[in-house]
Amino acid sequence: MNLRFFALASASVLALGVVGAQAADLTYEPAPVVAAAPxxxxxxGFYLGVHAGAAIFDGDYAYGNYAPSDDNTGFLGGVQAGYNWQFDNIVIGAQTDFAYTSAKISDDVVDAQNKLEWLGSTxxxxxxxxxxxLVYGKGGVAYGQSKIESVAYGDDSKWHTxxxxxxxxxxxFTQNITGxxxxxxxxxxxKDYTFAGGVGASADLTTNVIKAGLNYKF
Structure with a gap:
């Protein structure tokens, strides 16, 4: 009698163990959460920004029969504004910028100095x-104010285009800040310049600009 009871009890314990193991196998484990890709x-969009850098100012001049050529590097700093349109990976846009420069060229022979005071482009x-x-190329219209000062004959300013x-x-760097x-x-x-007494000069000007800047994209 005791042996039969012991056999039934053992079978019951074994059955409960099997059912428990199967229940453990059926326990739900949630899938790991995957962070969404940025x-x-x-x-x-429209952007507005500031920039600074170097203006390497180069001039070819003609004072009568005297025709000097020289270059010098000055500071450049200003603002820019523009708008971009993106189509897949292609980005097109338009921009206007305007900057102050300290670039100037001096000539001791005629005792004159040429300053590039402002420089801009569209x-x-x-x-x-x-x-x-974004890597890009650009091109368009440039303009700037140049002033030639002569100790003997005064000064004259011209806008070059x-x-x-x-x-x-x-x-x-963020959704709004770009560098x-x-x-x-x-x-x-x-351009031709005219000084006191009808004295004249001509100036052919070019500039190489290297700059860094920050934009805020709206």
Missing amino acids: AAFNWT TARIGYAFDNL GWTAGVGAEYA LLEYNYVDLGS
């Missing part, structure tokens, strides 16, 4: 976006 940066841009990195072309790269590095060649063309 959205690709979109370059479309350009079209086209580039390729690697998510938050010409063309510019350049390349650059821009990186988005840029850029090189531009600027040809401001030639």
